[in-house]
Amino acid sequence: MGTPENGGGGPEQVLADLGLGAVAAWKQRTGRKAVGHFPVYAPLEMIHAQGALPVSLFGGWGQIEIDHADSRLQSFVCSITKSTLELGLTGRLSVLDGMVFTNICDVARNLSGVWSRNFPAMMTVFLHMPQNVESPSARAHLASELRRLSASLERLTGVAYDPARLAESIALYNQDRDLLRRLEAVREEKPWALSAADWYLLLRIGTVIPKEEHVRMLEDAVAAAEASTARPRDGVRVLLLGSFCEQPPLGLVRQVEEAGCFIVEDDFVLGQRWHTRPIREEGDPLEALVDAYLGASRPSAVRHHGAHPRQRHLVERAKALRLGGVLFCTAKFCEPALYDYVLQKDALEAAGIPYLHVEYEEKMSAFEQPRTQVETFVESILFN
Amino acid sequence: MTAKPEFRDAAKEMQKEMLARYYGALSTANEDRRPVAYLFIPGNVVELTTATGFLPVYPEINALQCGIKKVAGDLILAAEDKGYSSDVCGYVKNDIGLMLKDRQHPWGQIPKPDLLVCNYSGCNTFIKWFEALSEFYGARLYLLDIPYVRGDRASPSDIDYVVAQLRELTEVCSSVSGVPFREERLREILEQTRRAEDLWAEILELATRRPTPFDSYFEAVFYMAPINILRGSPECVEYYRLLLEEMRHRADEGVGPVAEEKFRVVFEGPPPWPHFRAFWELFKKWGVSAVASTYSKVGGLYDQGVRHDPDRPLESIAEYTINCYTNWNWRMRSDLLKRYVEHYKADALVIHSVKSCRSFSVGQADLREQFMHEYHVPTLMVESDLADPRYFQEAQLRNRIDAFFESLQHQRMVTA
Numbered sequence: 001m002g003t004p005e006n007g008g009g010g011p012e013q014v015l016a017d018l019g020l021g022a023v024a025a026w027k028q029r030t031g032r033k034a035v036g037h038f039p040v041y042a043p044l045e046m047i048h049a050q051g052a053l054p055v056s057l058f059g060g061w062g063q064i065e066i067d068h069a070d071s072r073l074q075s076f077v078c079s080i081t082k083s084t085l086e087l088g089l090t091g092r093l094s095v096l097d098g099m100v101f102t103n104i105c106d107v108a109r110n111l112s113g114v115w116s117r118n119f120p121a122m123m124t125v126f127l128h129m130p131q132n133v134e135s136p137s138a139r140a141h142l143a144s145e146l147r148r149l150s151a152s153l154e155r156l157t158g159v160a161y162d163p164a165r166l167a168e169s170i171a172l173y174n175q176d177r178d179l180l181r182r183l184e185a186v187r188e189e190k191p192w193a194l195s196a197a198d199w200y201l202l203l204r205i206g207t208v209i210p211k212e213e214h215v216r217m218l219e220d221a222v223a224a225a226e227a228s229t230a231r232p233r234d235g236v237r238v239l240l241l242g243s244f245c246e247q248p249p250l251g252l253v254r255q256v257e258e259a260g261c262f263i264v265e266d267d268f269v270l271g272q273r274w275h276t277r278p279i280r281e282e283g284d285p286l287e288a289l290v291d292a293y294l295g296a297s298r299p300s301a302v303r304h305h306g307a308h309p310r311q312r313h314l315v316e317r318a319k320a321l322r323l324g325g326v327l328f329c330t331a332k333f334c335e336p337a338l339y340d341y342v343l344q345k346d347a348l349e350a351a352g353i354p355y356l357h358v359e360y361e362e363k364m365s366a367f368e369q370p371r372t373q374v375e376t377f378v379e380s381i382l383f384n
Numbered sequence: 385m386t387a388k389p390e391f392r393d394a395a396k397e398m399q400k401e402m403l404a405r406y407y408g409a410l411s412t413a414n415e416d417r418r419p420v421a422y423l424f425i426p427g428n429v430v431e432l433t434t435a436t437g438f439l440p441v442y443p444e445i446n447a448l449q450c451g452i453k454k455v456a457g458d459l460i461l462a463a464e465d466k467g468y469s470s471d472v473c474g475y476v477k478n479d480i481g482l483m484l485k486d487r488q489h490p491w492g493q494i495p496k497p498d499l500l501v502c503n504y505s506g507c508n509t510f511i512k513w514f515e516a517l518s519e520f521y522g523a524r525l526y527l528l529d530i531p532y533v534r535g536d537r538a539s540p541s542d543i544d545y546v547v548a549q550l551r552e553l554t555e556v557c558s559s560v561s562g563v564p565f566r567e568e569r570l571r572e573i574l575e576q577t578r579r580a581e582d583l584w585a586e587i588l589e590l591a592t593r594r595p596t597p598f599d600s601y602f603e604a605v606f607y608m609a610p611i612n613i614l615r616g617s618p619e620c621v622e623y624y625r626l627l628l629e630e631m632r633h634r635a636d637e638g639v640g641p642v643a644e645e646k647f648r649v650v651f652e653g654p655p656p657w658p659h660f661r662a663f664w665e666l667f668k669k670w671g672v673s674a675v676a677s678t679y680s681k682v683g684g685l686y687d688q689g690v691r692h693d694p695d696r697p698l699e700s701i702a703e704y705t706i707n708c709y710t711n712w713n714w715r716m717r718s719d720l721l722k723r724y725v726e727h728y729k730a731d732a733l734v735i736h737s738v739k740s741c742r743s744f745s746v747g748q749a750d751l752r753e754q755f756m757h758e759y760h761v762p763t764l765m766v767e768s769d770l771a772d773p774r775y776f777q778e779a780q781l782r783n784r785i786d787a788f789f790e791s792l793q794h795q796r797m798v799t800a
Contacts, residue, residue, distance in 0.1 A: 104508075105742075128531040136548075335509060
């Protein structure tokens with residue numbers, strides 16, 4: 001899983017390089033721009049089509065002390081917001097030429113204002129993604145937001161909007177998401193063939209390297225996983241929910257599986273596999289992006305889902321996946337996840353499905369406590 | 385000279401009676417079979433729901449009243465027992481707590497909703513809040529999506545987007561209440577709204593006087609109650625007419641909220657409702673008067689020219705919903721505060737940062753940096769909460785506030 005074009009190193013090493021050396025190397029090689037985006041959703045295809053490299057920021061990978069961001073953000077703000085701002089204030093994101101924010105939560109939305117004041121040289125774009133997804137008027141609004149982003153990108157990269165290029169980018173991203181779906185299928189059917197940690201790293205590395213390169217990496221991974229003859233092992237099948245934005249420490253992901261769970265479905269790095277089906281490759285590509293966002297977004301805490309609430313969807317998934325239980329794995333102070341948790345655990349209780357809630361934050365380094373929690377959870381399922 | 389009793393209480397007495405009547409109507413609304421719509425304060429569309437026969441319920445108002453009446457703590461704990469985290473909004477938990485306790489509120493029983501209108505203006509938590517109520521009450525939810533202001537004003541396409549949703553919403557309202565929508569009725573209500581807005585804006589402007597006739601934070605947040613709760617009614621207009629008279633009288637007599645106005649400050653952020661009096665006292669003793677505040681604008685930036693307009697009913701409602709303080713981006717918020725400091729000739733900016741409301745608070749520490757280092761405006765930032773009594777550390781707050789005003793006083797002496 002190395003990335004030789006970026007100077008070697010496995011995904012873990014590339015991701016641990018907070019100065020984004022892989023991105024800097026790409027920029028030097030291509031002479032093009034890099035545009036950061038705060039998770040979860042960003043119109044990646046559009047950024048790609050207009051010549052820039054979309055780079056997802058996930059904070060400090062547990063490696064940095066917060067020295068400067070504490071004077072800009074209060075104590076009750078999640079790790080990813082603080083550490084991302086810290087990286088910016090200490091010059092480690094200077095490789096980025098722009099940043100895209102969306103209305104995933106109040107913190108991310110307000111961070112966009114702090115960002116544009118502190119980094120005036122960077123292009124900062126805030127997209128208001130529609131929440132009233134059932135209103136016919138949401139289509140025109142979203143199309144106009146995407147055109148606004150496109151105009152900003154053109155000013156930054158000099159590459160104008162071109163439907164043919166956007167269609168090509170959509171096809172490339174569809175290919176990437178299709179490969180991810182095949183790995184999801186492996187995780188669902190024979191989770192022993194690909195560990196949760198390896199899957200997680202494969203997903204995450206796709207947020208900083210060029211998509212073309214990621215597709216090649218995934219092709220190898222899919223071939224290996226699908227052909228795997230690893231011996232089946234026992235484990236409690238769980239769905240992990242709540243890690244859609246700030247990511248859990250890798251150590252925690254490992255501990256969950258070592259404690260006896262198979263994470264057969266999860267919402268890690270959700271923005272990389274936002275859609276429930278491929279984005280339409282025929283017709284107007286901008287309209288295709290709009291339709292996909294409004295009609296084919298995976299249920300997540302950052303978006304309203306109209307008449308089909310997320311808690312009902314969760315119970316349906318739990319049944320379809322023959323789960324032993326649900327593991328809420330949420331970032332400390334993450335309001336969207338914490339609100340959803342209440343309705344979702346109520347729905348699980350009503351359906352008789354076990355669940356456990358584990359909280360994490362970036363600076364967490366010891367995992368004994370969550371491991372014990374998960375072990376107890378596993379035992380309670382096995383012996384009930 | 386402090387306010388003499390004859391100036392002080394006429395509007396306040398009227399407000400008490402108005403609120404008692406409002407909560408009285410609420411307490412029998414379900415049995416009277418009056419349709420009930422739940423709304424949020426910032427950017428609400430009460431004129432539309434009133435025109436289609438609904439009584440409005442404002443969960444934020446219910447929560448702040450519980451804070452003032454010191455019953456919020458138990459309600460918040462009840463919601464935490466249900467699974468709500470200690471890290472989420474205290475207003476939400478207060479409201480869920482009320483629901484769990486048969487909606488028994490200090491002012492009377494709150495009715496169940498027939499319709500939830502999530503006027504999603506400036507706060508993502510609003511969505512989570514009404515999604516939960518929709519699940520718990522089985523009530524229909526309409527999510528009115530209000531775009532966050534991205535440039536330096538609401539764009540025409542944003543206004544179109546909101547107007548299109550408002551047209552859908554009128555149909556939803558009528559279908560739930562059974563009362564057909566008539567534009568003429570809406571215009572009548574909007575006319576009352578506009579009159580109250582004009583009067584309230586005129587009152588707020590009186591704080592330019594020295595001394596300011598009223599405290600634009602600690603008193604204004606009370607005086608704003610009728611425009612937030614009873615907007616669109618003739619009695620609301622009457623209230624602000626009376627208040628304007630009272631405030632003009634105070635101004636002419638040189639009467640203000642503190643014995644001697646020593647410091648004029650601008651306040652940013654919501655107050656700590658459960659400890660409102662204690663918090664005010666910490667400032668009063670330094671002779672501090674607020675001359676402008678942002679919290680008194682959460683229900684509408686009327687002082688910035690935002691108005692409902694009976695001649696442009698839906699368009700003006702859309703403009704109003706978009707132009708709510710917390711729906712403005714940080715550059716706009718910061719520019720507004722700078723204008724306040726200049727226009728009202730303030731000596732300092734005071735930021736009260738609350739954990740519950742990230743929409744208000746995230747970015748305030750950066751604002752402090754900007755005001756201190758870029759604008760050279762003395763700025764104090766203190767933290768507690770608007771709803772949760774557990775976050776109010778009085779001794780710590782007193783130390784910070786005393787140190788700040790001591791230093792301002794000292795600077796004044798050395799530069800005099």
